[in-house]
Amino acid sequence: MNAGPLVVVGDVLLDIDIVGAASRLCPDAPVPVIDQAGERPRPGGAGLAALLAAAEGREVVLVTALADDEPGHRLRALLEPHLELAAFHLHGGTPCKLRIQAEGQPVARLDVGEGRAQDGPVGPRVTEALSEAGAVLVSDYGRGVTGHAAIRTLLERLATEIPVVWDPHPRGEPPVPRTRLMTPNEDEAARLAAANGAEIGGGGLASATRRARHLARSWKLEAVAVTLGAEGALLCDGPGAPFLAPAEPVLAHGPADSCGAGDSFAVRATEVLADGGGLARAVGEGVRRACDFVHSGAATAVASRLADTGSPVVRPPREEADAWDVAERTRRAGGTVVATGGCFDVLHAGHVNLLQQARRLGDCLIVCVNSDDSVRRRKGPDRPVTPVGDRVRVLRALSDVDATLVFDEDTPEPLLERLRPGVWVKGADYAGVRLPEAGIVQAGGGEIVLLPLLEGRSTTRVLSTAQPSTAHSSTAKGSTS
Known part of the structure; x- marks a missing residue:
């Protein structure tokens, strides 16, 4: 250095x-009149x-x-x-x-x-x-x-x-x-x-x-x-x-x-x-x-x-700014904002199927992703297998995902209160379960939709069917770190 x-x-x-606004043309030439110019x-x-x-x-x-x-x-x-x-x-x-x-x-x-x-x-x-x-x-x-x-x-x-x-x-x-x-x-x-x-x-x-x-x-x-x-x-x-x-x-x-x-x-x-x-x-x-x-x-x-x-510093939060902008532009165009959430720890065919179905319900799909700390509280000390930066990058590479948001809480309620999706998607395994975010989604004018899951596809199943020696070694290392 x-x-x-x-x-x-x-x-x-x-x-x-x-910089100003233009709502009319100059009467003596076909050029815009810039009003309230600063x-x-x-x-x-x-x-x-x-x-x-x-x-x-x-x-x-x-x-x-x-x-x-x-x-x-x-x-x-x-x-x-x-x-x-x-x-x-x-x-x-x-x-x-x-x-x-x-x-x-x-x-x-x-x-x-x-x-x-x-x-x-x-x-x-x-x-x-x-x-x-x-x-x-x-x-x-x-x-x-x-x-x-x-x-x-x-x-x-x-x-x-x-x-x-x-x-x-x-x-x-x-x-x-x-x-x-x-x-x-x-x-x-x-x-x-x-x-x-x-x-x-x-x-x-x-x-x-x-x-x-x-x-x-x-x-x-x-x-x-x-x-x-x-x-x-x-x-x-x-x-x-x-x-x-x-x-x-x-x-x-x-x-x-x-x-x-x-x-x-x-x-x-x-x-x-x-x-x-x-x-x-x-x-x-x-x-x-x-x-x-x-x-x-x-x-x-x-x-x-x-x-x-008086300061030249401009540091936008890129991930969040993308999602808020996508949602706002979709609403302004009269479209429907669809959102879903989860850990997406090891992305598999079940995740992809759910995201594809969710995207068809509206005009944009925003995925709310649990942070690493949030996943650990829900899934245990050995999870997540994949850090949040990599999980987000993989999700954003999918054509059906328009933007992502990361949340650190146990549920995405604070994000949903601001995001106000028209549709909040969960898997059919939540049938009959009172979702903690239901009140916030409905208060924002949205509805909750459950979508079918691909049978036999889950992160837990993927991890459990991995090579036993690898899985055991990974678990042992996680329990001692």
Whole structure:
């Protein structure tokens, strides 16, 4: 682990979202009228990357160029409460991107400010910050910071000593030799490879691999990870087979907004490398962080948090947020929310049959899953056999399951009070039994339905018919732990 701060080097932009509602067209042109518009500013470019790293509790120094103008002053005010700025002079106006949105849907974008960093003095603090770095993330937005002669000389030295991650831009500078990881997206990789003499056509993993390897050879990089959007990221770090870190499906609130996902990916990859992790782990965790970031509402959520609380921290509870959103969208569309629950310790054909039948009763199926502690209280100290994270992952892979929720209580009553399913499903083995959650389900306007079970299929039976020696050994170990 490198003890120094995470230093982000690159071009900072001022992003401003102008957000309002649109219910009518302008009388003199076929364009929407944005009513009750509000302004939400946030740092963009390297500023957003540095802010995301600081939101995770990292010590962060941002090396950049800032103009002495009103947008530049706004950027300082947005950044300085959360990280250290080591800035030198930006020649020209601060680059600003204004996105006009109507109820979350982009309507137009205006770009102003053509400021660029130019060679000249950078000041002692910039040099000190880079010399003290534990890891460096270069966030290049093509505005000249990464091409500054003094900064580039320092980066070339640092790449031989500490992890340097380079998030490139087609109009930016090539990464310095020995860069640990470069993180272009598909389009950037294609354009960068073409600019370096390799017109590699087509899409898919094969083309991405060829581009990544060409760039690594051309620039003497240790590894290249091409981000593939919803497909994840492809890591090429040598002549062997590439490593694909797949992305999980993202359920975003409203129209999907991937703005800033690449910054989030690069930040997390840099953090893992700074802490001594390997490239595959860095890329895998980067993909997961980017998925979480898009799920939370992306950079728009950062702007909202800055405006509302002054903090950039956005950490949604992914599993729960998915389920609540699925239920709400289903109800808004006039559909029926179906829910069921259980331990699902060793998933078997009986479980699958029940879930298939349950899904046919409505328009979405949400499965409430007992936590490990809840299973132990119900089934004994040797259960569960499968930890809750794995149980949830298997359930979410089933096409009939739309979302999951985990509960720690003995019954899912607290979840059901909030979820308000239209149908609560249990197996026919509960016939004649007064369910403790019945009152809550019915009070929420729902009904309880019992479904038939597949005869002879149960977790207990599966475990009891396992090899006796294995079962006995497992039980013995559990009783002594």
